[in-house]
Amino acid sequence: MNYPRALVFIFLAIPFCVMANVDDEQHSLFSLPVEELLQLEVTVAARKNESWLSSSGTVYVIGKSEIENYGWRDLKEILASIPNMDYFYQWSWLPGGQRGFTGNMSGTLMLIDGREVQNLLANEAFIMNNFPASRIERVEVLQGPNSTLYGGNATQGVINVITRLGQGERELHLIAGEVGTKHAHLLVNHQYNTLSMALSASYFESDQDYDELRSFVMDPNDFSRNSKDALRDLNPNNFRNDEQSYTLDGKLDYRGFYVGMNISRSKNVSGIEAVAYDYITGDDSRRGYENYYLGKQIEFSDALRGSVEVSYFREYKEKDRLTTIVPDDAQTYQALIQYNEREDIGPSDRVRVNTQWQYQVDEQTDWVFGYDGWRTQIGRKVKYRDIAGQVVLFTPPEWAKDKEKSEKHALFAQYSKTVNWGSKSLKASAGLRYNQQDFTNSAYLPRASIVFQPNASESFKITYGEAFRPPTIFEFDLVVDDELESQTMKMSELNWSKSFSWNDIKLANIAAVYSMKAENFYEKILDPIAGTWQTRVTGEHTIMGFENQLKFQAQHWQGQISYRFVKPDEAQIGDIKEVLDIPVHKLKLGLVYRLSDTWRVAGFVDHWSKVYTQANNLLGDGTEVEQIPHWTTMNLHVFRQTKRYSFGVYIENLFDRSYYHSNARGTSPVRYLQAPRNLRLQISYKF
Template sequence: MSTTLIRVVILFFISFSVAAQDLDSLLNMSAYTQESELQKVLNQNLTVSSAKALTTRETPGIISLITAEEIQNAGARDIIDILRLVPGFEIAQDLQFVLGMGLRGSWANEGKVLVMMDGQPFNELLYQGVALGNRFPVDAIERIEIIRGPGSAIYGGSAEYGVINIITKAADKLNGVHVFGVSGFHSNNIGRINGGVSVAQKKDNISWDLSFFKGKGIVSDRPFTDFNGDTTLSSLANVADSDPMNLNVGLKAKGFQIRGMYDEFKTSDPFTYVNFRNYAVDVKYDYKASKKLLITPQLKYYNQIPFQYGYFDTFTDVDGTVYEADEDYLKVRAERYYGSLSFVYDLSRKVNINFGGLYFQDKATDLLKSDYFGANKVSFNNVGFFAQSLLKHRLVNATLGFRYERNNAYGDAFVPRVALTKKIENLHFKILYSQSFRAPSIENINLAYEGKIKPEQSQVFETEIGYQFTPEMLLAVNVFSLRTKDVIVYLVSDDVYKNYPKSGSYGVEMVYSVRKSNWYTNLTYSFSRAGKSSDADPYEIPGLRDQYLAMTSHKFTLNTNFYINKSISLNPTFIGVGKRYAYTAPDVITKLDPYFLANVFLNFKEIYKGFTAGVGVYDLFNEKPSFPQGYNGDYAPVPGRSREFVLKLSYQLNFKK
């Protein structure tokens, strides 16, 4: 989107607002005396986009907030079901049936969207990707805070396009025991069987929590045609696993916090198996030096074996090396040692400053002792500084910040951030400008074209305007322009990562919410177009400049819930996605038809003293949307699941206060 068009949109918003009512009348409008059901959600304070807690309408980012109530009512099976209801998100394949995400019309899986659960990142260190699917314990989630836009100024080089911050019930709200399970059934196969338990105790000066989640599932139950046209697989149900496991432990004592997490995810395609293992320990201390100053030292350690894979059948590499069946082809230990010191200072009631520094070291060790990195080990050092200020004024909240990082392997990156936001009675607006970056990961550096790779840099303009027409109704519309240079792209044919000059997208997103005591509805629409000057060939569709591979230009969602009584709710959801394009064979581009997903879920809450049950059907009309590869990588689309019948059970016992 051109600068001229952005100015026209901003002027239109301003003119519309002024025409509707001048500033004095806005300031003098009477506030609603009683907080509505919608306002209870909108007025929640978030820190995902700023050091100082602000509501969703004033925080300096384009925000989506998904609550535990919405997740439970919709009967979400996994994180994919949740993200499909968020504007701008699309799910596609990376490779080897590992699913990842696109955002705002661009493939965004490697280092472009940061995914965290209870503060622990799920982006693996080797490629900075996040494997999706039957993975996250969605029934243990208290809320999900999503930045649909750049987050590098706060979170660094893994948050170029967005941030997904998952907070579990045990870590946040639970004071008791919560047991949950979900089963999914296709017509001829079991789709998944997952279960977990969470225990947490909250007291005034100390709290602890423990959660365990484990499951077994399949990627798909349908026939598969590979990139070379082989159709011998009549069903993927027995050859494409999707098995998660997560152990999560936390302790808080006054200002001291420690969290440990072990996460494992096993998946496979008909030819290869892929495993992810991640140990994480996070220790920090919030020291209240004075009424105005908070000092936080933090130490983290990650120990991963990410993207470990091998072949089910005997495989001969291009260099003549023969790998026997079920023998690892890649097995690397990746480690990160991280330390930071941050300061949050309230200069006054209206001025807040946050600043600090960080250092981390990444190490990689070839566990197969094959000199994969040219030696058995490699390591890289990174130092960074960040600062952000918030000025709260009666007319506008102004946020100004930056982040600077320097790595001994790929150089430095500097990203500034400016935001103007305000809620004035029923009206809110946001004008945002950010630069962001994707830091090259271990494998980006190791497989760099001619041994050179640079950080990917993006420039993002965003504006949002919203109006609360009644206490129960809100409409918000945002426009964005995203331009990326030095795009880090994987070239399958050469097995290298290379910087391409430019890429990007522009578009519009709309959210319309109505929430009353006995029902609510969320209607969203998102539109995106590929940047006209893009030259990242592996993402592009030959002969078509409007879209990138696997991404759609149009998506709408409708999530509606009806409380039939205090115990029973009915939740139909609808997701419509426009045409997409995919490579289905060498040099063959296929247009994938638009699809319309209809799901329905019936909840029975508090059937008996904390016991809840739910039943539903996903993909009611059996559309079976596939997951095309997000780039030209020699993989045919993964067939989507067929209609799935879902049963959920949970039990919660609350401790006495």
């Protein structure tokens, strides 16, 4: 989309008319993220409240004030601000990972208010447009493994989305943008004596069919390189990519008893990954998830307190698509024989019992311990084929029916001891989890850290952790193995965090160097004698890297500078070595300027270095190495905020650069085009 450049400067110039009214003493409407960070207690590293500076490991916190300043609409835009978060937006859900490890996001554990909402079918942190920013109070991201406290899938890190439930606010938030983008969110919090009630509800829809995207998917050189290309439907007007989603969060709390829910439903055309002959993967109704929980906070004494919680998690997936038979003499799309096919998986559900306790021995010593157990039932995969008006139902022979039911039991404990002398302190913590789970090996998972604070504004942290990801039902497809060993991750990390002032500028810095080693990849091989598929557990991949984030604040300015470096490494998978497609360098710059008591302008610059990726050969069989160019984009947010309302204009991809995310999960499509320049209006009202 090519807007006149004058339009950009109009939006830049609008707020400057109010600059003369700047009041240096009024800060109530201008957030102070550096000070908030230093005073903040986080929970993601230790499953208990602790200060950000003394928390073990590397923790990034993105608060509501930053989200409002930069104008981020949803969780994927928020995560883009973290220096060592990788994702590859393919216009549906987010594949990716952390610290250079990429895939289907199964190595990142997804939490809402500390409760796991990981996909049951494929262990994915399933992020679509179902996490609007107006739903979020803050996001805590732990880098590196922590299965000791969280169990499976926390091999690369943990994302904890803390909702605005219980924050005492009532708000209506609306967004309207191009390509039919609409979003509405309602937040209600109410307190009546000892009863608190909270509800958060949102709805999102978008066609997501930019003209540039339609043209891109018709280009077999840049996009697909698939054997289907010669027979595809090349009419861009038939391309669809619409999405709908809604979320519902609610909680009642009465004298320590609580009951709540997190519900997310999504319907999408599945983006532009693995599209069919008609350039549409199919209408994919994920139905998201439903998570209901009931619990009790218990306090026996000032020293011993904890909670007992029972939860029920349910998900469902259905997809409608055209299935194609290709006649031998087919030369055009019209010559294909197509019929409708529907695929259902589910419902799948999980009943879980979790209890966690904290025993405060004294002011410097405490224990965290607990039990986690669940019973999971994976729903049967069923396909419905409509051939000549006759519906045929069947389950694919490779579906692992005997792996649909499973149980897990785990015990965990973590000890923490702090020694103080003068202004200095040393905190040592060590934890261990024993995990027993059907169809995979039992495991002992340790985690240990030392945090040295020479003063109240600086800390040095050394952390060692291990984690695992159990196999999914898909990884038992067409195999004879009764048990598969889990994938594992080991990490060593050194972190330096510090807050300081320089020439009246307040700064807070996070720096970390690390080494992480993943082992036990799943490789499918065909037994030539038995004629059956088996899964071989093999391979390793080590990544070393550095990441840094500097936040700053000075009078009317605030912002951040972030950088990451990842040392490329060859992954050994079976007998094959390959370099995974990750950008070695990533640089991020965010700036917020307070024009007056109520007007602000913010910009965020994102830079990725070039990526080498493996893609199908355009001229024949096999693959070749392709380079995806480096890219730099800038997003702009101009807005006005008062105590009651705010409104603003957000411009994505301000200079209308064409840029691409690589495909981290295969050799076709080659890459994914990202959004051209577009505008959206954002309005919120507190009542």
